Amino acid sequence: MRSPAIIAVVAALNLSLSMTAVFAGDPNADTLTALPSPAVSLAALTREELSGIDLVDPVTFERGREVFNREALCATCHGADGRGVVGSHPPLTGTPRVLGSDRTLSRIVLHGLRDKIKVRGSIYRTAMAPLGKVLSDREIADVLTYVRNAWGNRAPSVSEATVAEVRSANRRRTTSWTHALLVSAEIDEQIALARKSDSGVDGEERGVDASVSSEDSPASSAGMGSILIWMGAGFVGLVLLYMIGAAVTMKSDGKKRVDE
Numbered sequence: 001m002r003s004p005a006i007i008a009v010v011a012a013l014n015l016s017l018s019m020t021a022v023f024a025g026d027p028n029a030d031t032l033t034a035l036p037s038p039a040v041s042l043a044a045l046t047r048e049e050l051s052g053i054d055l056v057d058p059v060t061f062e063r064g065r066e067v068f069n070r071e072a073l074c075a076t077c078h079g080a081d082g083r084g085v086v087g088s089h090p091p092l093t094g095t096p097r098v099l100g101s102d103r104t105l106s107r108i109v110l111h112g113l114r115d116k117i118k119v120r121g122s123i124y125r126t127a128m129a130p131l132g133k134v135l136s137d138r139e140i141a142d143v144l145t146y147v148r149n150a151w152g153n154r155a156p157s158v159s160e161a162t163v164a165e166v167r168s169a170n171r172r173r174t175t176s177w178t179h180a181l182l183v184s185a186e187i188d189e190q191i192a193l194a195r196k197s198d199s200g201v202d203g204e205e206r207g208v209d210a211s212v213s214s215e216d217s218p219a220s221s222a223g224m225g226s227i228l229i230w231m232g233a234g235f236v237g238l239v240l241l242y243m244i245g246a247a248v249t250m251k252s253d254g255k256k257r258v259d260e
Contacts, residue, residue: 056149056157064146067139073131074143082151090119090126093151102144102158103189104182106166109140112176130176137163 068074077089084091092098097119098105112130116123131140141160148155177185 056145060142060145060157061149063139064142064144065150067135067143068146068150073134074147077128082147084124086122087124088126090117090122090124092147093153095119098148099153099155101186102148102156102162103166104186105144105148105158106140106163107170107177107182107185109135109144110163110167111170111173113178113182114176115178115180117179128176132167137167 069080078084078092079089082092108128110130110132113126113128116125118124135143138160140163141158144158144163147153148158
């Protein structure tokens with residue numbers, strides 16, 4: 001029969017791993033194989049870029065490419081080939097974040113990102129500037145569509161309407177996003193969508209607005225996502241306390257038996 005201490009240890013480890021994967025896991029974790037050498041010719045790069053047009057409107061793709069390569073914008077930091085700069089500017093090729101939520105990408109472009117993040121096994125100390133005042137909703141939608149379908153990437157287009165919704169929901173935000181705030185916003189958004197679904201709102205009207213989302217508050221970390229994280233951490237703490245108490249009790253009982 002297993003002792004209470006062993007059971008507590010197993011429970012604590014399982015819960016810690018689960019909470020890390022669900023709430024604190026890095027969406028940009030190294031889940032893909034390494035890309036070929038960065039030494040790619042301009043001609044080869046162009047062919048690779050053009051291969052994404054079968055999934056998107058060619059006009060939108062070309063507009064996005066133009067925005068990406070403008071002076072002092074995306075290509076300046078991430079490179080014309082989307083491979084980034086080691087340590088400071090993460091790659092845009094084959095990463096879950098780029099291929100994931102279009103609303104999260106819109107948040108990042110609109111208000112920037114300042115944090116230490118892990119992308120494909122490497123750590124980047126990111127300080128992306130907000131571009132919401134520089135680019136229109138259409139320009140942001142175009143450049144995100146381009147990035148999600150260039151260099152071998154494959155993901156759905158980003159609509160101008162989506163960017164406009166995210167801009168409106170975050171109209172009061174004055175600071176850049178962090179990884180924790182982005183995760184919290186994603187969780188809050190899913191909860192808001194579930195509430196609207198339960199209330200019988202038609203599927204075409206399930207966009208998140210300021211009345212149901214905590215996005216437009218800079219203190220998004222106080223939302224439901226953060227509450228769930230703290231609840232999980234508190235439970236882990238209780239399990240660990242029980243483990244320590246059980247170990248002390250076993251040691252005390254063993255000492256008594258020796259004395260007898």
